Amino acid sequence: MCRIGAIKSKNYFHPSRIFLLMQSMQKGHDNSGFAMVMQDLGGIFKGFKNYPTLSLACTDEGLKIAEDLLHAAGFQRLLHYEPKTNPQPGLDINTMPNYVFETFMYPREYQKASAKEKGEILVNMRLTLRKALEEGDNGYVYSFWPDVLTLKEIGNPQDIGTYFNLWEPDKNFTARIITAQCRQNTNYDIVRYAAHPFFLQGYTVLANGENTFYLKNVEFQRKLHRGYIGFESDSQCFLYTLHYVHHELEWPLPYYKHVITPLPFEEISRRDDKDQLLAIRQSLAHLEINGPNTIIGVLPDGTLFTCCDAKKLRPVVVGRTDDYVVLASEVCGVNEVLPDRKWEKDIYPNEREIVSVDNNLEIQRWKQ
Amino acid sequence: METMKAQNITTNDLFWQVKYDASRCTLCGSCVAACSFRAIECKVERRRMVFSEGDYPDPKSRFSAVPVIRQVNSVKNFCRGCGICQKVCPNDAIGPVRNPDTRFPVISRCLMGDSIKRGGRKNLEGDHRALDSIGIGRISQMTDPSLDASRHTFDILAPFGRILPPKQLPLKVGADGKLEQTERTPPVRWIYPVIIGDMSIGALSWRMWEAMAIAVAYLNEECGLPVRLCSGEGGVPERLLKSRYLKYLILQIASGHFGWNRIIKTMPHMTEDPAGILIKIGQGAKPGDGGLLLAQKVAEHIQAIRGVPKADLLSPPNHQGLYSIEESVQKMFLSFNAAFKFRVPVAIKVAASATSVSVFNNLVRDPYNIVGGFFLDGIDGGTGAAHEVSLDHTGHPIVSKLRDCYLAAVSQGRQGHIPLWAGGGLGKTGDLAAEAFKMICLGANGIFAGKLVLQMAGCVGNDRGRCNACNTGLCPVGITTQESALVHRLNPEMVAQNIVNYFLAMDKEFRKLLAPIGNSSLPVGRSDALVATDKAIADRLKIQYVC
Numbered sequence: 017m018c019r020i021g022a023i024k025s026k027n028y029f030h031p032s033r034i035f036l037l038m039q040s041m042q043k044g045h046d047n048s049g050f051a052m053v054m055q056d057l058g059g060i061f062k063g064f065k066n067y068p069t070l071s072l073a074c075t076d077e078g079l080k081i082a083e084d085l086l087h088a089a090g091f092q093r094l095l096h097y098e099p100k101t102n103p104q105p106g107l108d109i110n111t112m113p114n115y116v117f118e119t120f121m122y123p124r125e126y127q128k129a130s131a132k133e134k135g136e137i138l139v140n141m142r143l144t145l146r147k148a149l150e151e152g153d154n155g156y157v158y159s160f161w162p163d164v165l166t167l168k169e170i171g172n173p174q175d176i177g178t179y180f181n182l183w184e185p186d187k188n189f190t191a192r193i194i195t196a197q198c199r200q201n202t203n204y205d206i207v208r209y210a211a212h213p214f215f216l217q218g219y220t221v222l223a224n225g226e227n228t229f230y231l232k233n234v235e236f237q238r239k240l241h242r243g244y245i246g247f248e249s250d251s252q253c254f255l256y257t258l259h260y261v262h263h264e265l266e267w268p269l270p271y272y273k274h275v276i277t278p279l280p281f282e283e284i285s286r287r288d289d290k291d292q293l294l295a296i297r298q299s300l301a302h303l304e305i306n307g308p309n310t311i312i313g314v315l316p317d318g319t320l321f322t323c324c325d326a327k328k329l330r331p332v333v334v335g336r337t338d339d340y341v342v343l344a345s346e347v348c349g350v351n352e353v354l355p356d357r358k359w360e361k362d363i364y365p366n367e368r369e370i371v372s373v374d375n376n377l378e379i380q381r382w383k384q
Numbered sequence: 385m386e387t388m389k390a391q392n393i394t395t396n397d398l399f400w401q402v403k404y405d406a407s408r409c410t411l412c413g414s415c416v417a418a419c420s421f422r423a424i425e426c427k428v429e430r431r432r433m434v435f436s437e438g439d440y441p442d443p444k445s446r447f448s449a450v451p452v453i454r455q456v457n458s459v460k461n462f463c464r465g466c467g468i469c470q471k472v473c474p475n476d477a478i479g480p481v482r483n484p485d486t487r488f489p490v491i492s493r494c495l496m497g498d499s500i501k502r503g504g505r506k507n508l509e510g511d512h513r514a515l516d517s518i519g520i521g522r523i524s525q526m527t528d529p530s531l532d533a534s535r536h537t538f539d540i541l542a543p544f545g546r547i548l549p550p551k552q553l554p555l556k557v558g559a560d561g562k563l564e565q566t567e568r569t570p571p572v573r574w575i576y577p578v579i580i581g582d583m584s585i586g587a588l589s590w591r592m593w594e595a596m597a598i599a600v601a602y603l604n605e606e607c608g609l610p611v612r613l614c615s616g617e618g619g620v621p622e623r624l625l626k627s628r629y630l631k632y633l634i635l636q637i638a639s640g641h642f643g644w645n646r647i648i649k650t651m652p653h654m655t656e657d658p659a660g661i662l663i664k665i666g667q668g669a670k671p672g673d674g675g676l677l678l679a680q681k682v683a684e685h686i687q688a689i690r691g692v693p694k695a696d697l698l699s700p701p702n703h704q705g706l707y708s709i710e711e712s713v714q715k716m717f718l719s720f721n722a723a724f725k726f727r728v729p730v731a732i733k734v735a736a737s738a739t740s741v742s743v744f745n746n747l748v749r750d751p752y753n754i755v756g757g758f759f760l761d762g763i764d765g766g767t768g769a770a771h772e773v774s775l776d777h778t779g780h781p782i783v784s785k786l787r788d789c790y791l792a793a794v795s796q797g798r799q800g801h802i803p804l805w806a807g808g809g810l811g812k813t814g815d816l817a818a819e820a821f822k823m824i825c826l827g828a829n830g831i832f833a834g835k836l837v838l839q840m841a842g843c844v845g846n847d848r849g850r851c852n853a854c855n856t857g858l859c860p861v862g863i864t865t866q867e868s869a870l871v872h873r874l875n876p877e878m879v880a881q882n883i884v885n886y887f888l889a890m891d892k893e894f895r896k897l898l899a900p901i902g903n904s905s906l907p908v909g910r911s912d913a914l915v916a917t918d919k920a921i922a923d924r925l926k927i928q929y930v931c
Binding site for chain 2: 225226228229230231232235236238239240260264265266267268270271278280281289291292294295296298299300301302304306307308326327329
């Protein structure tokens with residue numbers, strides 16, 4: 017079973033806090049991996065917010081392939097960062113030779129392009145890199161997007177933290193939003209790509225649960241967007257639907273909920289907006305999600321949100337202080353990170369709502 | 385001594401032999417009166433009894449005339465094995481027995497010089513069915529719990545009407561952040577995933593049709609199940625067209641256009657829109673053959689509804705005015721959409737065929753978005769009259785064809801745009817919920833069934849040549865006949881009750897199938913929920929093989 021967590025703050029913070037959050041929930045997950053996405057970056061990346069950062073785990077050859085391709089496409093490197101690793105005997109971690117975070121300048125012809133055009137070229141580049149690295153198993157490219165870092169590895173999360181020195185706070189490696197999850201895809205093949213959070217064009221999603229309409233989702237999503245690939249985990253479908261509804265159809269976030277867990281027909285028929293809801297339900301029937309799950313997501317503007325399946329079969333809790341909002345599968349995680357918060361103000365979202373957190377840490381509860 | 389004539393027909397040449405026990409017969413005559421085929425008759429037999437009296441043999445004979453019941457030796461009035469004689473006999477003195485040595489297929493053609501016609505059910509390979517090798521094998525457990533069939537709510541509804549691709553939806557974000565609809569969209573009705581149909585008012589007796597109409601009205605208004613009934617070709621009584629119950633009816637138009645004169649004339653007086661229009665191109669049990677209503681069934685009220693004299697009514701095998709699929713979209717679909725001012729979904733029914741996917745592809749790519757459903761009819765269905773050679777040897781099974789159409793839609797990202805409805809012998813084992821569910825997992829949005837509804841009403845026919853006399857107008861249980869005496873054998877209230885009860889049972893069974901796979905709405909295309917114990921079937925349908 018998965019445990020998922022997210023921290024959003026007004027201030028930059030180090031991933032050690034997310035390790036703390038996940039560590040306390042370790043009895044619930046199976047300690048088979050660790051994955052996190054850092055967004056709104058601080059530290060050494062703070063000055064490069066408008067430039068795309070590549071998150072890569074690869075062999076030496078893979079690094080060369082990736083850099084050659086990027087240079088050939090006109091991307092110029094601005095920053096190169098490799099986390100200092102701390103190899104020790106006995107650590108349960110399945111490592112890659114290189115972990116690289118590189119920030120690039122856009123190709124000259126795209127420097128004045130619109131954000132939308134830039135978004136498209138970044139996806140194309142990432143897909144090209146992924147394909148090139150897959151041949152020969154030379155590496156994994158998790159994200160290539162401004163102000164975003166992704167780290168994923170197979171092994172015990174505690175040991176992974178030790179290996180990357182992530183238990184010790186470091187002001188050079190921080191972010192305002194971090195989402196994380198501590199399990200590999202143990203139901204199916206162990207593949208690095210299969211660990212959530214998943215990321216696409218500014219959208220991040222991680223999930224605790226099952227998607228029993230996985231096949232329906234996959235068969236439909238494959239034809240919707242070139243970036244909807246992989247499907248190593250049934251939870252990737254949650255990300256692609258979010259991206260499709262919010263980015264492609266340009267519908268507001270609440271309609272994501274209407275798509276994945278539509279209201280029963282009987283309830284729709286009693287609503288003022290029944291025509292729209294019915295049109296959505298029937299046109300996007302193959303993006304409906306069944307099965308128990310909780311989703312945590314981040315939008316490109318930094319909004320953090322969570323929602324659940326229509327029968328509320330999976331847990332999530334929202335705890336907060338003036339400077340932090342913490343989302344976690346279990347309240348013990350929140351207790352660890354925010355021990356002095358007013359726990360009476362914790363929110364336990366229900367099956368029909370989306371709880372979202374904006375950049376001022378204001379919380380909105382939207383009822384479907 | 386009688387002369388032996390080799391060409392004489394004996395009961396041993398027929399499909400069925402009537403076994404009669406004169407010693408138990410009370411000569412009440414019920415069986416002869418009840419046999420609608422006149423396949424048995426009363427006869428007086430001359431009997432000779434030889435006896436001897438006294439101490440020494442002194443043979444004497446005595447002749448007597450004995451009244452008995454006898455089977456008719458005829459290729460016209462032959463026994464169909466319906467068993468009505470057995471049903472009415474108070475003493476079990478009579479009944480049909482299947483004759484394995486029948487020569488009927490040969491002698492019938494030799495003597496009549498005509499192709500054999502019969503009521504529609506396929507008699508070849510009747511026992512082996514693909515759906516029987518498929519199970520619902522993905523049972524939720526542990527982290528992905530099953531739902532509770534009694535406690536949870538389920539949405540057991542299917543779309544009928546053209547569904548727009550998401551990017552074509554005329555929705556824009558309004559000032560309040562809510563989506564607003566800027567244009568009309570094609571009409572879509574969410575209905576029960578099992579449609580009753582499509583059996584015409586000429587093929588069925590008025591009591592049978594009335595029973596189906598009563599059942600559908602009751603299911604909608606008292607049980608909350610939005611079940612729809614398809615009229616079949618041949619029109620509908622004017623009173624029904626003008627009534628509020630029209631909304632539960634899908635009106636069919638086929639190549640004969642029977643009944644449409646009256647429907648069009650009644651349109652200004654309709655108080656409700658029909659549930660939909662179904663343009664029938666082909667029928668699965670007798671593709672390429674067209675409908676056939678023999679003159680003996682064209683009763684007075686049928687003549688009135690259809691506007692025809694008492695004559696054999698043949699629907700041509702194709703719509704004479706149509707040249708191509710593209711043209712049919714423009715002509716028929718557009719005109720029927722326009723006739724009801726684009727408020728009523730218009731769908732098409734075709735026979736499953738090696739070419740079905742091409743037809744489907746053409747329709748799903750139609751730029752007008754006016755084809756509101758693709759009804760695919762397989763070989764195993766059929767209730768009406770047809771030539772036996774068509775029934776037995778033409779046609780295409782439904783299961784793989786439905787799957788092909790769904791996968792064709794998937795490969796283009798167009799699944800769900802034109803709802804897929806499949807039929808053709810579904811539920812003939814009695815388990816319609818399970819068979820519908822499997823078809824839905826394979827990609828159908830819903831299914832349609834006709835033959836099973838006749839069985840609910842008391843039809844005694846089966847796939848092994850029992851009865852199958854729907855074409856004759858002599859249906860022994862009053863379902864497919866217009867003979868007043870036969871029709872009165874059917875109690876419409878009882879039939880309606882049977883249909884309602886069957887649907888209620890089926891609805892419960894749907895929940896019992898949805899719950900274990902953890903779904904609260906229909907798993908359209910969820911083929912990962914299915915497993916097959918036959919490798920060839922698993923490979924063909926792209927589902928998991930298990931052993």
